[in-house]
Amino acid sequence: MLEDNPDCSQRDIARQLGVSLGAVNFCLNALIEKGHVKVNNFRAADNKLRYAYLLTPKGISEKAALTSRFLRRKLREYESLKREIEMLQGEQSVQNISLMSD
Numbered sequence: 001m002l003e004d005n006p007d008c009s010q011r012d013i014a015r016q017l018g019v020s021l022g023a024v025n026f027c028l029n030a031l032i033e034k035g036h037v038k039v040n041n042f043r044a045a046d047n048k049l050r051y052a053y054l055l056t057p058k059g060i061s062e063k064a065a066l067t068s069r070f071l072r073r074k075l076r077e078y079e080s081l082k083r084e085i086e087m088l089q090g091e092q093s094v095q096n097i098s099l100m101s102d
Contacts, residue, residue, distance in 0.1 A: 002037065003063075006052045028053060036062055 001013060014024045031037040036059030040052040055063065
């Protein structure tokens with residue numbers, strides 16, 4: 001979200017994510033402290049309280065790593081479910097054959 005819209009407010013972020021403003025503030029401060037997000041103040045803006053939240057190169061790298069880990073985990077879950085479905089289908093086939101021979 002920050003990458004697509006760096007000038008969104010914390011209130012905008014909270015509204016879009018469905019979380020509290022305090023939670024957004026806490027998380028953004030943690031990301032800033034870790035060096036994943038950089039804050040720029042719009043000095044020329046009429047509203048001096050507006051900021052731009054920009055992903056740093058470190059933040060972009062971490063985003064890519066998180067995405068990769070998420071996709072690997074989801075693929076493992078998919079393969080596990082696929083094997084379970086195949087096993088259940090095999091058991092069902094055996095039961096159907098058994099019923100037909102009775």
